[in-house]
Amino acid sequence: MSQEYRKINIKDLKLDIFNPRLPKSKQGKDEALIIEYMLLEAATLELMMAIGENDYFAGEQLLVVPDKEEDGKFIVVEGNRRLTAVKLLSNPDLAKVKKESLKKINAEADYKPTDIPCLVFEEKESILKYLGFRHITGIKSWRLLEKARYLNDLKEQEFKGVNFGQACRDIAKMIGSSSSYIRRLLTGLTLYRKVEDEGFYQIDGLNDTKFHLNYFVDALNKQHLRNFIGVDFNEDKPVEKLNPKNLKAITHWWFEKTEGQPRVLGDSKGLKKLDAVVSNEVALKAFSEEGATIDEAFDLTGQIDVLFRKEIDKSLAALTRADIYSTKVKDFYTGMYDDLKTLREIALKIRNYQRQRENQDDDF
Template identity: 50%
Template sequence: MQQIEFIPLEKLKLDNKNPRLPSNFNNKSENDIIEWMLEDESIIELMLAIGQHDFFVGEALLVVKNGDGFTVVEGNRRLTSLKLLSNPSLATIRVNKVKQVLEETTKRPKSIPCIVFDSKEQIMQYLGYRHVTGIKSWSVASKAKYLYSLLPTLKSEGIKSQSIELAKKIGSKSNYVKKLLVGYKVYEIIKDNNFYKIPQLNETTFHFNYIPPLYSIQI
């Protein structure tokens, strides 16, 4: 069983392949990710909670070694909040709200509880259960993007066999996994066609939930 390690905040890096991020963020900088995260009001609330009560060891970040630092695979919202508490100048939006949080809080965690894994693949099953099947659910789009990203790691071929294999790994039903995989493939086609130039339709406004389960599409 992995033990909790306390890692300096400056050695922790945001994951630009986080399934919750837009797909065009794969090569974005940490500052870009922080700005995107800050658009969500809950980051301010999370900053306030950590700044008032400190960082709870039971919410340890899940990380993998990356050069001389660590990439946070699970816990990017918490890491964003920690970075903003430590360095509020990182905020390019909601600047006044970030400043207000700093004025109202005193805790500035510098050594962060983490669980270190050898690879992202080792975290896969836990993340799948926690966010796709379990109590801390991602959006439908994030679930589908995450599962689709795992296809290259599977031994089986074909949508049916892959759905069964993934379902076993995360403790879900294969039909549900299949719907997510096929739905994401449909979404990719729509995105590749520039959302068919429909006004105001883009990656952030598209409602993934409305994609029908088109099982005939090959992945």
């Protein structure tokens, strides 16, 4: 992977209009649209102030490749926000938004660098391995959707025609990650693209900048949710048997809000409950057709009995350890007596509820 260090004038550097970090709606357009997006979404003003005050840090080279369509020009594969910042420091008229802020920053800037340190690579593909380590497993992590787009580009360029499972294993070795994580990211992106293709099911406010890909990626860790959506990791094409109806339903449950709240949260607790609900016919019908909340539907799965027993077991284990430690404690903490009284009250409350349940059919 050969590269050449050079300083290149910003007039010869072009933003990457197919940058995987850009939302799909912004890709393949022109530099003006990218500059607008960078100003509105990517904290570019703050970066401009930092460069204007401290100059451009030589250790932050842009990674570039020669532009095949225009001799003497280079496309920035890595460092588009930095390039946007220095371009605007030299020419704030490039922007159609944030004009007052740009005017102020330019007036106060001590430095307006024009020759930027770059590493020039022969091909864009030569940079992909480095970016994978740096932004997926390294210290400068991308958003999940950006990671997935990058990995998909890498798969298409480096492992085209390779079995899906093998490609995931090869990519994992290349960037220092796990194959199961790569598999879920790529499959999650496929699901996301289907949702995107359906116009996000016309869910109010949902678009490519508001979508949480981690909901799909985390859900794919749960067998019942995989089955519900129609994903099979044993197949070379995991989504070949996709259930479009259920994909639409689960997207609505996660993202459509009533009074500011979705029906199911996409966090670990929410996914755990939803995984149990979709595996139980009665609970799923109550939730999807009869208006039950996720908690009410979860109660119908019988899982609550298991969780109750687990919590009692954990509490008993913790109290047993506390009992062992008590013989070695030098100074019992203030408030311990009140805590022990509370524990006793909770235990009695549970016992009394059990007795009520056992005697509820007693007519006397």
